[in-house]
Amino acid sequence: MRQLIAGNWKMNGLVADSLSLARAVADAAPGLACDLLVCPPATVIRPVAEALAGSVVAVGGQDCHTHANGAHTGDVSAAMLRDAGAAWVILGHSERRTDHGETDTLVRAKVAAAVGAGLTPIVCVGELEAERLAGREQEVVGRQIRGSLPEDFAGVVAYEPVWAIGTGRTPTEADVAAMHGFIRAELVAHLGERGQSVRILYGGSVKPSNAAALMAVPEVGGALVGGASLVAADFLAIARATHGG
Numbered sequence: 657m658r659q660l661i662a663g664n665w666k667m668n669g670l671v672a673d674s675l676s677l678a679r680a681v682a683d684a685a686p687g688l689a690c691d692l693l694v695c696p697p698a699t700v701i702r703p704v705a706e707a708l709a710g711s712v713v714a715v716g717g718q719d720c721h722t723h724a725n726g727a728h729t730g731d732v733s734a735a736m737l738r739d740a741g742a743a744w745v746i747l748g749h750s751e752r753r754t755d756h757g758e759t760d761t762l763v764r765a766k767v768a769a770a771v772g773a774g775l776t777p778i779v780c781v782g783e784l785e786a787e788r789l790a791g792r793e794q795e796v797v798g799r800q801i802r803g804s805l806p807e808d809f810a811g812v813v814a815y816e817p818v819w820a821i822g823t824g825r826t827p828t829e830a831d832v833a834a835m836h837g838f839i840r841a842e843l844v845a846h847l848g849e850r851g852q853s854v855r856i857l858y859g860g861s862v863k864p865s866n867a868a869a870l871m872a873v874p875e876v877g878g879a880l881v882g883g884a885s886l887v888a889a890d891f892l893a894i895a896r897a898t899h900g901g
């Protein structure tokens with residue numbers, strides 16, 4: 657399966673710089689051997705999607721509400737993301753889990769809402785540093801997978817150790833291999849044979865300098881890139897480091 661390189665722009669980007677970044681990615685995309693996705697802030701999804709129409713670069717949101725509409729001030733529904741041009745959505749990112757108290761149960765409901773609106777979900781899981789130091793990383797991630805993914809899940813999982821996000825620190829390749837192998841086994845246990853085809857992305861301080869090594873680890877199906885996705889040259893260098901599976 658081709659690897660997926662997804663850029664999570666987080667709360668960064670006004671229209672002009674978002675369009676410039678999106679166009680730079682789209683211009684290079686045809687020569688790349690991976691799938692590409694950019695997830696801009698909700699306010700620029702529509703112009704970015706319009707700029708990328710006809711390109712191979714997909715567009716996603718960074719969160720959605722569980723309801724299609726209603727009295728939920730400030731929230732964005734999956735149907736609204738779809739209407740704006742998104743085909744994907746990131747759910748359960750650690751920044752949502754921390755900043756907004758999102759639980760596995762809520763993330764699971766968001767997955768259902770996203771799929772119901774025709775979006776492909778990318779569900780994020782990952783342990784805190786204290787949990788890894790205590791040797792509890794598999795217990796934590798296993799619980800997140802079982803709690804956040806419905807039994808008919810057909811999206812993507814992103815393993816993002818929280819302590820590696822935006823810190824410049826990454827797990828060793830052996831640790832990534834161990835966790836991705838564990839996640840694969842959990843997916844198969846939870847979803848049955850369908851669990852074999854779920855792509856498992858790695859996220860957390862992926863850079864051009866470490867991308868080739870990380871993308872070569874068994875069961876790594878691509879990357880969820882934060883900071884480096886804001887610089888077209890860096891995002892594209894990461895995409896070129898994929899193995900083209």
Ligand SMILES: O=C[C@H](O)COP(=O)(O)O
Nearest residue numbers: 664821822860861882883
């Ligand atoms: O969603 C992306 C991750 O949080 C990784 O962010 P980062 O690449 O800036 O560490």
